[in-house]
Amino acid sequence: MNRNVYIFLLIGLFLxxxxxxxxxxxxxxxxxxxxxxPEIMDTQLNWIAHNAKHINFVLQQGDLTQNNNDKEWQTVKNAFSKIDNKVPYILAVGNHDMGSxxxxxxxVRNSSIFNHYFPFNEFAKQSHFGGTFEPEKLDNSYYLLNTGKVKWIIITLEFGPRNEVLAWANEILAKYPDRLAIVNTHAYMYSDNTRIGEGDSWRPQAYGVGKDVGEKAVNDGxxxxxxxxxKHANVRFVFSGHILNSGVGTLVSTNDAGLPTYQMLAxxxxxxxxxIKGGNGFLRILDLNFKKKTLSIKTFSPYINEFKLEKEQNFDFENVNFGLTKQE
Structure with missing residues (x-):
């Protein structure tokens, strides 16, 4: 193993x-x-499994599969089974994970294959499971995790979440104002460091589900x-994927409570x-230090055992407000 990689991982394990x-x-x-x-995904999940005691949770940002077929879903299921009962993980449904x-x-908004391979009953029995928008469907769900003294609520939202889904998410977040919140979804940030909006490529409105109206109407970033x-003081992070071009984007916005929201595309x-090879196994490692008020983002591939060192892939935030009020 590269000496710098080895030292970084040791430090990370301690942190x-x-x-x-x-x-x-x-x-x-x-x-x-x-x-x-599939061997690359296996390497990613094997690495997570090996380091499970030092990882608090894993978030996946959607497009688990390319073609939404049984062969690919079985590959994904086999990979994630490596961390079952070892580290909590939360999945998102992307546009490639739904359809007729x-x-x-x-x-169309059909995610039946996803819900077959990752059934509601498997997740509902976990102690940190919160609930879902639709009965026995994980497309829109929330989870209540604790890491030391920090209480979390993590909401994962479908591709182009419908108006009715956002109404549900508002209710859930309002119910847990004492928990630091993460919103995990497929399509939110764009590659120019702004949120997906009118005129952007791959906007949810450009797909078949984008034709729906009223409560079923989709929403972009x-x-x-x-x-x-x-609207929610406790939402501190939003994570998404989906967008091509450079594949990265970062934005810090101030919410209505005057608190920062850290939004990232990877x-x-x-x-x-x-x-290369669909990403060469790169994933993101986020280290949050609540005492020092820092957030460190590293992009690492267990497959090729390398870090990305470009500033948009390797960066830090200081003076991060992890609290739920401006005074904390």
Missing amino acids: ASCSQKVRIVLLPDTQTYAEKY GPGKFAD EQIWEKLIR NYQEGVKGS
Whole structure:
């Protein structure tokens, strides 16, 4: 192992073992691995399993599969089974994970295959499971996790969440104002460090589900911000994937309570500029230090055992307000 990589991982293990420090791993858009390179996804999940005692939870940002077929879903299921009962993980449904059939990307809002391979009953029996928007469907669900003294609520939202879903999410977040919140969804940030909005490529409104109206109408990133995120003082992070181009974007916005919301896009799939083998196994490691009020983001591949060192892939925030009020 590269000496610098080894030292970083040792430091990370120490940090994550302290009660005032939290480690989150992000696994964006695994679709190319599911389709072409299952061994890369296996390497990612094996690495997480090996380091499970030092990782608080794992968040996946959707597009688990490329073609929404049984072969790819079985590949994904086999990979994630490596961390079952070892570290909590939460999945998102992307546009490639729903549709009227294999290869039909979000032409209709049908996620039956996803819910077959990741059934409600398996997640509902976990102690940190909160609930779902629709009975026995994980597309929109929330989880109540504790890391030391920090209480979390994590909401995962479908691709282009419907108006009725955002209304539900507002109710859930309002019910747990004492918990630090993360919103995990597939399509939110764009590659120009803004939220997805009018004129952007791959906007949810451009897909078949985008034709729905009323309570079923979809929402892009800017609409999710206006209708949900900005209203809640406790939402400190929003994570998403989906967008190609550079595949990265970062934005810090001030919500209605005057508190910061850290919003990040990370995507390494086939089609992203410079992508090799659908991302070469890169994932994101977030280290939160509540005592020092810092947030460190590293992009690491267990597959090739390398870090991305570009500033948009390797960066830190200082003076992070992890509290629920401006005074904390």
